[in-house]
Amino acid sequence: MQFPSPLVRGRLVRRYKRFLADVTLDSGEVVTAACPNTGSMLGLATTGAAVWLSVSQSPTRKYAHTWELVEADLGAGPTLVGINTSHPNRIVAEAIAAGHIPELAxxxxxxxxxxxxxxxxxxxxxxxxxxxxxxxxxxxVHLSRTAGLAEFPDSVTERGVKHLTELAAMVAAGHRAVMLYLIQRADAERFTFAEDIDPRYVAAFHSARAAGVEAIAYTCALSPEEISLARPVPIRF
Structure with missing residues (x-):
């Protein structure tokens, strides 16, 4: 998935009201950007963090800027992390069409x-x-609290529990159902579940797996120009 135009860089001042973030651009201008992420963004909304924003030319947009990427470092070197939760479906659809996900080919x-x-x-x-x-x-997926280990979810997700239940129902109806965790960070070597954050989701996942729902996880390659599917990583159940 390519960004329509190069992203602009800045430093995060603060994230607030869940959907807004103030950013000081490298030019010195301070802008308010839309934050397309309903989760806690644990570890990713640190004041002073380097961030990248897309810019819309639409005259009807209240906020022209949208927060897309943030730089994070868990001690193994900085990595870009994608925080825009509206992108994964497009990234995966493009990867399936290109034959890059063998499980869904x-x-x-x-x-x-x-x-x-x-x-x-x-x-x-x-x-x-x-x-x-x-x-x-x-x-x-963008949460990581240990170098190399991506986790989901980063906040309680009732909607996520509902989706697992409905996937299990599709298997019971004779269809195939697949849970795909797209990790919008390149430093992940494995994936697991944040049971301390939402134990109910983890229990629902295990129930869905027992019912026949499949699960796969892939990392992404990220740059200020594009985000693309990178490689599969093992899931630690």
Whole structure:
């Protein structure tokens, strides 16, 4: 996924009201940017952190800038982390179309945001006359508290529990269901669950796995120009 124009760099002043962030650009200008992330952003909203913003030319936008990337360092060197939770579906769809996710290859059609379950929408529905249907739910991952280890979730997610339950129902109905954790950071070598943050989600995940829901995790390569799928990492159940 390429950004429509190069991102602008600055330093984070503060994140507030969940959806806003003040940033001092390298030019010295202070701007208010939209923060497209509903989670806690634990460890990623530190005052003074280097951040990158996209800039919209739309005259109807209240805030022209959107926070996209932040630089983080857990002691093994700095890495870029993507915080925009609206990007993972597009990144994964592009990777599937390019054949970069072997677990989800060779389906005849791909549709996004298809209604299913109890008033929900599946992120990606794969369809094939021979293979049947595959329901793919995508979760954005950016939390890391130990070098090399990515974790999910970074806050309590009732919605995430609901999605796991509905994926299990799709398996019971005879379809394939896949939980894909997209890690928007390049320093992850493995993935696990933050049970101390949301034990209910972890319990729901194990129940879904027992019901036949599959789980895979991939890292991303990030730059101020683009974000793309990088490589699979093992999940520590």
């Amino acid at each position: 060779d389906y005849a059609a791909l549709r996004r945001e298809v209604r299913y379950g109890l008033a929900s929408r599946i992120d990606i529905l794969l369809e094939d006359p021979a293979k049947g249907l595959a329901y793919v739910e995508i979760k954005n």
